[in-house]
Amino acid sequence: MPIVLRELTQQQDGLAPGHGLCPGCSESVVVRQVLHALGKPAVVSLATGCLEVSTTRFPYTSWRTPLVHSAFENAATTIDGAEAAYRALVRSGKTQAQDITFVVFAGDGATYDIGLQWLSGALERGHHFIYVCLNNEGYMNTGIQRSGATMMGTWTTTTPIGKKSPGKLTWRKDMTGIVASHDIPFVAQASPHAWKDLMTKVQKADAVDGPAFLNVLSPCNRGWRYQAQDTIRLGQLAADTCLWPLYEIDHGTWKLDYKPHTKKPVTDWLQSQGRFSHLSRPENGPVVQEIQHKVDEEWERLQQRCRE
Amino acid sequence: MATLTKQRQKLGKYSGTPVALDGATLVANAMRQVRPDVVAAYPITPQTVITEAFSEFVANGEVDTEFIQTESEHAAMSACIGAAAAGARTQTATSGPGLALMFEVLYVASGSRLPIVMHLCARALSAPLNILCDHSDVMGIRDAGWVILLAESAQEAYDNAIQAVRIAEHPDVRLPVASVMDGFTTTHGVERSELLPNEAVAEFVGPYKAPYSLLDVAHPVTLGALDFHDYYFEHKRQQIEAMERAREVIRCVGREYGELTGRHYAALEPYRMEDAEVATLVIGSSAGTMRVVVDELRRSGVRAGMVKLRCFRPFPGKELAELLGGVHAVGIMDRSVSPGAANAPLFTEVSSALFQHGHAPLMRSYVYGLGGRTPGPAQFRQAYQDLLACDTLETQPAAPRYLGLRE
Numbered sequence A: 001m002p003i004v005l006r007e008l009t010q011q012q013d014g015l016a017p018g019h020g021l022c023p024g025c026s027e028s029v030v031v032r033q034v035l036h037a038l039g040k041p042a043v044v045s046l047a048t049g050c051l052e053v054s055t056t057r058f059p060y061t062s063w064r065t066p067l068v069h070s071a072f073e074n075a076a077t078t079i080d081g082a083e084a085a086y087r088a089l090v091r092s093g094k095t096q097a098q099d100i101t102f103v104v105f106a107g108d109g110a111t112y113d114i115g116l117q118w119l120s121g122a123l124e125r126g127h128h129f130i131y132v133c134l135n136n137e138g139y140m141n142t143g144i145q146r147s148g149a150t151m152m153g154t155w156t157t158t159t160p161i162g163k164k165s166p167g168k169l170t171w172r173k174d175m176t177g178i179v180a181s182h183d184i185p186f187v188a189q190a191s192p193h194a195w196k197d198l199m200t201k202v203q204k205a206d207a208v209d210g211p212a213f214l215n216v217l218s219p220c221n222r223g224w225r226y227q228a229q230d231t232i233r234l235g236q237l238a239a240d241t242c243l244w245p246l247y248e249i250d251h252g253t254w255k256l257d258y259k260p261h262t263k264k265p266v267t268d269w270l271q272s273q274g275r276f277s278h279l280s281r282p283e284n285g286p287v288v289q290e291i292q293h294k295v296d297e298e299w300e301r302l303q304q305r306c307r308e
Numbered sequence B: 001m002a003t004l005t006k007q008r009q010k011l012g013k014y015s016g017t018p019v020a021l022d023g024a025t026l027v028a029n030a031m032r033q034v035r036p037d038v039v040a041a042y043p044i045t046p047q048t049v050i051t052e053a054f055s056e057f058v059a060n061g062e063v064d065t066e067f068i069q070t071e072s073e074h075a076a077m078s079a080c081i082g083a084a085a086a087g088a089r090t091q092t093a094t095s096g097p098g099l100a101l102m103f104e105v106l107y108v109a110s111g112s113r114l115p116i117v118m119h120l121c122a123r124a125l126s127a128p129l130n131i132l133c134d135h136s137d138v139m140g141i142r143d144a145g146w147v148i149l150l151a152e153s154a155q156e157a158y159d160n161a162i163q164a165v166r167i168a169e170h171p172d173v174r175l176p177v178a179s180v181m182d183g184f185t186t187t188h189g190v191e192r193s194e195l196l197p198n199e200a201v202a203e204f205v206g207p208y209k210a211p212y213s214l215l216d217v218a219h220p221v222t223l224g225a226l227d228f229h230d231y232y233f234e235h236k237r238q239q240i241e242a243m244e245r246a247r248e249v250i251r252c253v254g255r256e257y258g259e260l261t262g263r264h265y266a267a268l269e270p271y272r273m274e275d276a277e278v279a280t281l282v283i284g285s286s287a288g289t290m291r292v293v294v295d296e297l298r299r300s301g302v303r304a305g306m307v308k309l310r311c312f313r314p315f316p317g318k319e320l321a322e323l324l325g326g327v328h329a330v331g332i333m334d335r336s337v338s339p340g341a342a343n344a345p346l347f348t349e350v351s352s353a354l355f356q357h358g359h360a361p362l363m364r365s366y367v368y369g370l371g372g373r374t375p376g377p378a379q380f381r382q383a384y385q386d387l388l389a390c391d392t393l394e395t396q397p398a399a400p401r402y403l404g405l406r407e
Helices: A027-038 A050-055 A075-091 A108-113 A116-125 A175-180 A195-207 A228-240 A266-271 A274-280 A282-307 B002-010 B023-034 B048-059 B073-085 B096-111 B136-140 B154-169 B198-205 B232-261 B286-299 B317-324 B345-356 B377-388
Strands: A042-046 A067-069 A101-107 A130-135 A186-190 A212-217 A247-250 A253-256 B018-022 B038-041 B066-069 B090-095 B117-122 B147-150 B177-182 B190-194 B268-271 B278-282 B304-309 B311-313 B329-334 B362-367
Touching: A027 A050, A027 A101, A027 A130, A027 A195, A042 A050, A042 A075, A050 A101, A067 A075, A067 B073, A075 A101, A075 A116, A075 B038, A075 B066, A075 B073, A101 A108, A108 A116, A108 A130, A108 A175, A116 A175, A116 B073, A130 A195, A175 A186, A175 A212, A186 A195, A195 A212, A195 A247, A228 A266, A253 A282, A266 A274, A266 A282, A274 A282, B018 B023, B023 B048, B023 B090, B023 B117, B023 B154, B023 B177, B023 B198, B038 B048, B038 B073, B048 B066, B048 B090, B066 B073, B073 B090, B073 B096, B090 B096, B096 B136, B096 B232, B117 B136, B117 B154, B147 B154, B147 B232, B154 B177, B154 B190, B154 B198, B154 B232, B198 B232, B268 B286, B268 B317, B278 B286, B278 B317, B278 B377, B286 B304, B286 B377, B304 B317, B317 B345, B329 B345, B329 B377, B345 B362, B362 B377
Parallel strands: A042 A067, A042 A101, A101 A130, A130 A212, A186 A212, B038 B066, B038 B090, B090 B117, B117 B177, B147 B177, B278 B304, B278 B329, B329 B362
Antiparallel strands: A186 A247, A247 A253, B018 B190, B147 B311, B268 B304
């Protein structure tokens, strides 16, 4: 299905306005892009997190799709159950077959850390669903704590800047790589600034027979300490500094979806957000160098994989 | 195992006839006959037999259930929640530590009013590591909002498994049900039982239509919303009311099942209680042993009786008070402990119920059989002798007496 902006404006949003997400939050942008890209009914499972608490405050709901939330770690398994129910009920004739997509939205806390096992199990079992990780690089819902997606040198409330600490001491997990190692049909990294790329990936994910995983960078102005109007611009900067490359692995074939004309230095990224402000101090120079080194290394490895 | 496999395969032919089977396989057959839309489970001793047997039913096409073989028990219950939310008749099975791992989502299941049925093979909790029976796991979920039925025998486990579906799905209830059998004693002990014809079970449980389903995309609902100080309390109250309504549903379903099978079920099963002056209250497989002891005592002229508690949630406090209120001394048999509590779990429950209903017989607490220690007749005889020597309230010890323990 071609993605035509003019037509998308005529579609009803799956997520209604009036939710409680912060001004400047990218999550509602991503959710709407995903649901628009599907353009058909979706059954959604949410992990506990910003999106869930901001859109399902009883007695209201922002969702025009069926929605289930169970707990923090088990959104993938919850959608498994729903998807299995669908297959069972259709097979036994208790429900009519219909073209619906099963979708999970979960933060990086729910994906990289507490829910890793649940996601891994669901991927291995081969359920037919799209898992969208809204990756804002920290536990933002509980007030900006570090996660496995938080980059080295980042300030969070649990990796504070102190006499002995320049923020988070370790690198982030390669969650996209971990998922790719499950050998599922479609895995990708995306960002809402590249909306057409993201929506195309959603459609590819929907077309495959089996699980699909989208790791979507979701800039968070509260947690990252930047002005609300810069959310989309930061997505672009993450891609231009190669901190968040846009790529996909379609049935095992790696493909780079965006190569910056000029690769920007990570200092551009670090200077754009308050969570890195301490890194401009001279004593933190080595941390900045190490970040640049790691980003270069990962970028090189990714390019190689995509050339193979 | 080869023998078991052979017996499992035979079942189809001998439906409706007596079978010699272990409790776990029998319950797996109840699952086969109920034909849940979705089963999600993770194998754990001593529940493993159920998972294996059900896997065979799936592999042989005897059921068209979607069987989700999860990577943990927490995931099993999580998948059950998703499936039940999508309108599927859903079941799982577990034991001790597996139940403990599910703890968080057990509350999600009951709070979301999802009629999931769980077959629980009671097992001690670690540490020390132990795979054998006690009721630590069962008592651990007493506040989780699940209906809890306990079986004495393989037959009862089978019968409860079938009734559990009706109870859980009843519009007045819509709560998950844990159907408990004792690990190894009941799960692995081979007993003579009767298997209903497939059609009889299908007819008894009937079709299931969920009032809301995630699959109804034309009428989208949000399930599992965020509930703060302004609504949470009211929703919890509704859950409590549903549990209260379950009393009548359990009674009716038990009666109807009795008409079908000749085996009638209620929340309590009194044994020789008409003129009893000394009695015990027991749950699970030990009821059989206790019955033997009661008969012995009766033969020697002691007016002994016994009450078997089948339904732990909702707790039949009023009926229990009526049964035990007139008895001189009552022993409450606990197969679990709650260190530092007023007393062992079942004792605390019973004494609270009797006090509320204005009855105060002499009551003593007996703890037995932890970690699978065999609860023999000698231990139970000792309990009755102790009760018979119990003269006044003053002689009531504060602490439980431990039966069969090396002090």
